[in-house]
Amino acid sequence: MTHSGDHPSDHDHGQCVAGALARMEKCCAEKGLRLTPLRRSVMKALAETHVPLGAYEIVERLAAGGEPTPPMSVYRVLDFLVAEGLAHRIESRNAFLACGHPHDAEEVVVFLICERCGLTKEVASHAVGRDLAWAARAAGFEPRQRVLEVAGTCASCREAASAAAPGAAETAGAG
Ligand SMILES: [Zn+2]
Ligand SMILES: [Zn+2]
Known part of the structure; x- marks a missing residue:
């Protein structure tokens, strides 16, 4: 499955x-x-x-x-x-x-895209939307699309990586 x-x-x-x-x-x-x-x-x-x-x-x-x-x-x-x-x-x-x-017109959709497995999580943010609207207005720019794509590593792949190399993860997560 x-x-x-x-x-x-x-x-x-x-x-x-x-x-x-x-x-x-x-x-x-x-x-x-x-x-x-x-x-x-x-x-x-x-x-x-x-x-x-x-x-x-x-x-x-x-x-x-x-x-x-x-x-x-x-x-x-x-x-x-x-x-x-x-x-x-x-x-x-x-x-x-x-x-x-x-989605409402005020929010920006942010896609968190895992570069390892492709898993993509969608998070919507009004705060990002406001900041982006402000920055665009200051530039005299009218955004057509209100979407951000962020590449990185998802929680599962991070866990898998830390299981493979426990030392590295411990150091990073300490404190
Ligand atoms: Zn959506
Ligand atoms: Zn992943």
């Missing part, structure tokens, strides 16, 4: 998938948008992992699940999901991540 790059479950992942699909259903119902089987399948594929997926990885997952789909169709669904705020595009990886909650 584990996909490459996923860590052993540190949370009830069924909740993530169910939550993402429920949010999509609600969004489509409210806006009168069609929830096609393909839209649902792509959302499910995205929600099944916290590692951003490229369009071709989604095509492969759909094919493996018995739903062969042309890449163009997958691209169209991804455009739809991003436009409706149901998924985010991670520019640095040219990949997509399901989003489980709405």
Whole structure:
């Protein structure tokens, strides 16, 4: 059941998938948008992992699940999901991540991207949003996108690294 790059479950992942699909259903119902089987399948594929997926990885997952789909169709669904705020595009990886909650215009979305396993955690910050708005205004700049991508090492990979080299971690964590 584990996909490459996923860590052993540190949370009830069924909740993530169910939550993402429920949010999509609600969004489509409210806006009168069609929830096609393909839209649902792509959302499910995205929600099944916290590692951003490229369009071709989604095509492969759909094919493996018995739903062969042309890449163009997958691209169209991804455009739809991003436009409706149901998924985010991670520019640095040219990949997509399901989003489980709405964002307001004041906040900046920060993606914490693990360079080892690809795990990507989304955190939203009003404080960063305010600072960025202030800095942009001072520069006479109008931001189109309010997203930050931060590369680094996730908690699981840090733990794995410290297990492999206990001495180094002890020194770093002391005090
Ligand atoms: Zn989000
Ligand atoms: Zn990691």
